[in-house]
Amino acid sequence: MNVILVPIDQVMANNYNPNNVPRNNMILLERSILDNGFCFPIVTIYDEEIDKYIIVDGFHRYTILKDWLQAKEIPIVVLKHDIKKRMAATVQFNRARGVHQVELMSDLVQTLVEQGATDEEIAQHLGMELEEVYRLKQITGIAELFKNQPYSKSWIMMDVKEEDIHDE
Amino acid sequence: MLKQIYIDRDVLTAARERISMIFDDFENIIVSISGGKDSTTLAHLALTEAHKRNRRIGIFFLDEEVVYDSTIKQIEYVMSLYPENTIPLWFQIEFHLTNATSLTEGQLICWEAGKHKIWMRPKKPFAIQHKPWSKEKETIRDKNKGFGFYDALENFQNSKHNTAFLIGLRATESPNRWRAVSKNPGHKDWYWTTKLKNGNIAAYPLYDWNFHDVWRYIYDNKLRYSKIYDYMWRKGMSFQEIRVSSLIHEKSFKALVELPEFEPKTYDRLLRRINGISIGHIYGKDNKAMRARKLPKNFKNWMEYRDFLLKTYPDETKKWIFEKRFAKQLNNNYVARQQCRQLILNDYENNLPIDNQPDPREEKIKKWRELL
Secondary structure (H helix, E strand, O other), rough: OOOEEEEHHHHOOOOOOOOOOHHHHHHHHHHHHHHHOOOOOOOEEOOOOOOEEEEEEEEHHHHHHHHHHOOEEEEEEEOOOOOOHHHHHHHHHHHHHOOOOOOHHHHHHHHHHHHOOOOOHHHHHHOOHHHHHHHHOOOOHHHHOOOOOOOOOEEEEEEHHHOOOOOO | OOOEEEEEEEEEHHHHHHHHHHHHHOOOOEEOOOOOOHHHHHHHHHHHHHHHHHOOOOEEEEEOOOHHHHHHHHHHHHHHHHHHHHHEEOOOOOEEEEOOOOOOOOEEEEOOOOOOOOOOOOOOOOEEEOOOOOOOOOOOOOOOOOHHHHHHHHHHHHHHOOOEEEEEOOOOOOOHHHHOOOOOOOOOOEEEEOOOOHHOEOOOOOOOOOHHHHHHHHOOOOOOOHHHHHHHHHOOOOOOOOOOOOOOOOOOOOHHHHHHOOOOOHHHHHHHHOOOHHHHHHHHHOOOOOOOOOOOOOOHHHHHHHHHHHHHOHHHHHHHHHHHHHHOOOOOOHHHHHHHHHOOOOOOOOOOOOOOOOOHHHHHHHHHHHHH
């Protein structure tokens, strides 16, 4: 696999990618590129009619590099796929991903707290709202939140005659 | 007329009194549990009373097979709280469940014989694995649907006599059900009970509790509860939204979306068990695929989309049910959209009934036209 560096204007998006990254994750993606560098080249095919590289995977990283960080060049990999294979590849790249288990995500946040990270740092680097950090930090569980709640007043259903109801 | 009157007691004191009265009047007591917080609390209250009186009560769980592992752990926990006062009634029998996630398998038969290799988990040795009532006596509400969850409950209840079934229903949780059950007292003047067959009653001792009372009780008594509640809360859900439900019926898409994040192993087993699960996970929150929120762009209106969905409905044996139902309904965009939802969710049972009204939008337009 050869990674090449090309002018960023020679790379363009495809017109079929159904993946959409919400804004908070775009901010996280920028954070990730700044913290870790640009670790993965963009996957493309070469369209000789227009002399452009069309993106198969990596559209959002390309967007960050081009529009947010105003980079001039971008590392790419060029595949030799026909349109059918390209579309399939795009979906494969998007969908063959895991999800974060809530339980382990909690453990991870706990560890960061023990390492001395502040809530704000955790929120910024993991791309979370502060509220989410608070909730993941909570180890005691939901019942604990209600320990000082007084019990409600009891009520009964009573058959009352209409005329007995006075203004209370 | 019936009116709600506050009395000078807190809900905990009142519930303990109600449970004590049931113990005075009924020899046989069975608590239904689901693994949720309300029925856990109710079972603990009843078992505490049973322990005090040195009596044994039934703890009943109708196992749908396709449930969270956390639910199963919770049932095991409740049944082990006071073993000497507990008659475990853990039912693992075959019955039909609506599977809203698949168009080709509209129903899942839980604990289906011959499929034990792909069951979500093995049966429990001490569970009740065969229907303890005779085939001749068995009642079924709806022959089209087959023997379902409520049939299993009903037949179980009818197999008992002079028994009080305790249920963790709360009025604030389901006002409609509460209105329905509080109309006629089932025993003495206890309007928080309803009459069943064979001298049985259903009783709702927690009817006046709020969710924070339940959590407070769980905290005070250091009870365990299903981990799913904590997961949901950590995921940012509000207290009102947090509930532990079934995994595959029409209101549980949300549960499927979260499942891989909560219990990845359960999700993997579910994939093996049922078609359509992975679809539910991917599109459960997407408004087009499962909810009929947005009209797909290749259709002019909802009526056209409905006709297309009906024409291409994959289960020939169920198609007529929709055709017959829709024939009686108005033909407008408002109704058709709901019909689309039923078709997409495979809801031939009419669990999400259709509001058969003239299209409110058209009515508005008509009004304006008359004005202009």
